[in-house]
Amino acid sequence: MEELQGGREGQIFRSENRVYRPRGKWSETVQYLLSYIAKNGFHAAPKPFGFDGKGNEVLSFVDGEVFNYPLKGNIATEEALTSAASLLRSYHDVSSSFLSQHSSDTLEWMLPVREPIEVICHGDYAPYNVSLHGSKVVGIIDFDTAHPAPRVWDVAYALYCWAPFKTHKYDAMGDLTSQSLRAKQFCDAYGLPEIERQSIVQAMIDRVQALVDHMRSEARNGNQAFISNINDGHHLAYLADIEYLQSNGRYITEALMGKKCL
Incomplete structure (x- = not known):
């Protein structure tokens, strides 16, 4: 397996087109969310594949280049900035009906629910949580901090x-x-x-x-x-x-x- 760089050193790995991440109390809810947005036409996020027998959440790999601070190169361009904003809007619009479809489920989130609930916030929509093709943001990763809140x-x-x-x-x-x-x-x-x-x-x-x-x-x-x-x-x-x-x-x-x- 290939270790992926990120905020949890030595805990996130990739094998072919699958990513293995530590399971949290909120991970089942995140799997519901990712499945829902994919079914409703949003394909710029990981696809959920449940859990393995080792305490890991299993997701599809989102292709693209990932950056971190300091912002240099493609991530610092106006195209990256505006395409990131457009993609966030698309995600918000799709996520806005998630709770109405899962009203009977017990949902646990990492971060507190915040009123008025309008969308499912990503929670950490920073440059290090998107993927780029060239200077265009084409994918969103790491939905651990997702939670219901205003846009x-x-x-x-x-x-x-x-x-x-x-x-x-x-x-x-x-x-x-x-x-x-x-x-x-x-x-x-x-x-x-x-x-x-x-x-x-x-x-x-x-x-x-x-x-x-x-x-x-x-x-x-x-x-x-x-x-x-x-x-x-x-x-x-x-x-x-x-x-x-x-x-x-x-x-x-x-x-x-x-x-x-x-």
Whole structure:
């Protein structure tokens, strides 16, 4: 088997066109979700193949090139940005009817359900969770963090990751002006209404704070990965990003509304 690179070293493997990932409490729900969106015409996500006898979830391999921060090359292009936004919109539209079809099932999610429920959010729609052919985003991977929530909850985190509104020297790209332009291009390609653009900076702040709260909660519950993250100060970068968004919220909002010459 070939080990795949990602956030869980030594735990995700590929054998031919199958991917084997550690099973979580939410994995059965994710399998339902992936099966549902495939049956309804969305083919840019892994296909589910159940579970093996070794505690692994089995999925199809999504072909394409995968990137991570810092954003360089094809992943940093406008085509990657806008195609990512369009693909997220397509996924959201298909996922919006999932719960009505599974209302009688017991569904468990990694992250809390958030009202009002409009779609099944991916939960971590970042550059490292898509695949590219050339500069076009053609696939979405790692649905572990999927959960029911408003569309804007997912779009907010995507904007934060794709602009990116990040301050750490490894993750940062460009300046506030270029970041705000990329955020507007993402919103335009997604088709985000003006009314939601007015409040999306606060949604980004709330979403990143929810991530920090999740990290701290998991660490308190004995999750070794999150204990290491907290000890290494990973959460401090997110807190710095929250301050950055708070300080520049008015500028970003005006840019998203087309009130800034970018």
